[in-house]
Amino acid sequence: MSEEEVEATGWDAIEEQMSGLYGQQEPKHYAALLPYILGGKDPLNGISAYQAEQPYPHWHFVTFGFSELYEKESEDPEYSGYGFELTFRLARTDGEEEPPAWAMNLLQNMARYVFSSGNIFASGHYLDANGPICLGADTRLTALAFTGDPELPAIDTPNGRVEFLQMVGITADELEAMMSWNTNAFLQASQGVLPAYITDLGRDSLLRLPAIEDAVRQGIERDGSQTGILYVDQLDFEPGRNRLLSKAPAVLAMGAQQAATVAMLLRGRLLKGRKLTLTSPKLQVVLEPAQETGCGEDGGTVRIGLSEEAVLELESKLKPKESEFKLSTAKELMIRVRKTYIKDQEGNVVDTIG
Known part of the structure; x- marks a missing residue:
């Protein structure tokens, strides 16, 4: 040879x-x-x-x-x-x-x-x-x-x-x-x-x-679903803030393009006792099953626990359309869906979702 x-x-x-x-x-x-x-x-x-x-x-x-x-x-x-x-x-x-x-x-x-x-x-x-x-x-x-x-x-x-x-x-x-x-x-x-x-x-x-x-x-x-990690382009989180007479809720924001996908995965992950991780270049958000809904930050990772009632409500309300809403089962958390602008390779907007 x-x-x-x-x-x-x-x-x-x-x-x-x-x-x-x-x-x-x-x-x-x-x-x-x-x-x-x-x-x-x-x-x-x-x-x-x-x-x-x-x-x-x-x-x-x-x-x-x-x-x-x-x-x-x-x-x-x-x-x-x-x-x-x-x-x-x-x-x-x-x-x-x-x-x-x-x-x-x-x-x-x-x-x-x-x-x-x-x-x-x-x-x-x-x-x-x-x-x-x-x-x-x-x-x-x-x-x-x-x-x-x-x-x-x-x-x-x-x-x-x-x-x-x-x-x-x-x-x-x-x-x-x-x-x-x-x-x-x-x-x-x-x-x-x-x-x-x-x-x-x-x-x-x-x-x-x-x-x-x-x-x-x-x-x-x-x-259930095998999808444990979902890459999301538009993803932001603002922690709750204490005000003089009230407390501003925490805000989880995502793009309309991903909203429907997240909603689709909630049932197959959280209701099967599994977490769903949303990740972007700047942020990681872990949605996980919990007895009571709550959120916090752990070493740079946002963790949001959702009760079964909150999962079902979020699944029904999360749509690929610009919106903002609170969960009746978790008023300390607000969900914000923003428009997604689809761009071509030159950066020109060719489509809008939401």
Whole structure:
């Protein structure tokens, strides 16, 4: 074995795993023109696309670059690089010989997010794309879910363990269902109508099917929600203040865009005895079940305990609309919902919520 082959052991391990599925098929491979470390815009070294025929024709993409493809560089002996590579299955039309460029751009965008933020994906995660996953397409798929690729188990390479995470296009209401329940449980319940978790831009929401809707409803009632942390752009807290003849209530403020999501999660978290953490770049607020409603600060973290009655009242009143209200069960706490302004990459307001 030559020195060059030894240095590419991580890459070789991925290709060997794909060969187990597709034999001698030569994939369509797309390499970055300029390496990322030399100033290129594409973090991934390459993306391969295989033509799969079962359960129906689709492209099966796999990335090269989240893991360590050559020599070991990270200090973690257990995992190679970020510990995963992404896969993506996309429905293939008759006579389609080249995989759509948008799919590879989407995978590179996922890499840009990981490389710039340091946040990694794992099975059960989800991501709101805030628009069609294929820009300009007439599709209801506006978010992504991540789960283990059903045909690619994790591998141990000389540089550490690598898992294969499949990216799945989902609709906005499916995203809400996953947040309210459990991503992997939702996908497993959908296997009969979403085989191999293939993304099809033309499909409708799975929640239009009574069987899926019932599975989600029963799952939420049985299991509650897996979403313990919610990232919130607009989040503020003002502690209560003593006045001459009265006391000003504490104020919890959030954006209208997140209000409906918080309301949706309250039942599946607090009524199941679990806390829900709202976090923003400047603040962390922990909502937790309590016998009596009250709030305080603990080491820079705001903690708000809510009784069951307060949870149910807050769930019913929290809407994606500018408002301000007190809870009848907790008059020392005021909730303020502010308008959310959606901006494009240039900072121009393109939509307003609330």
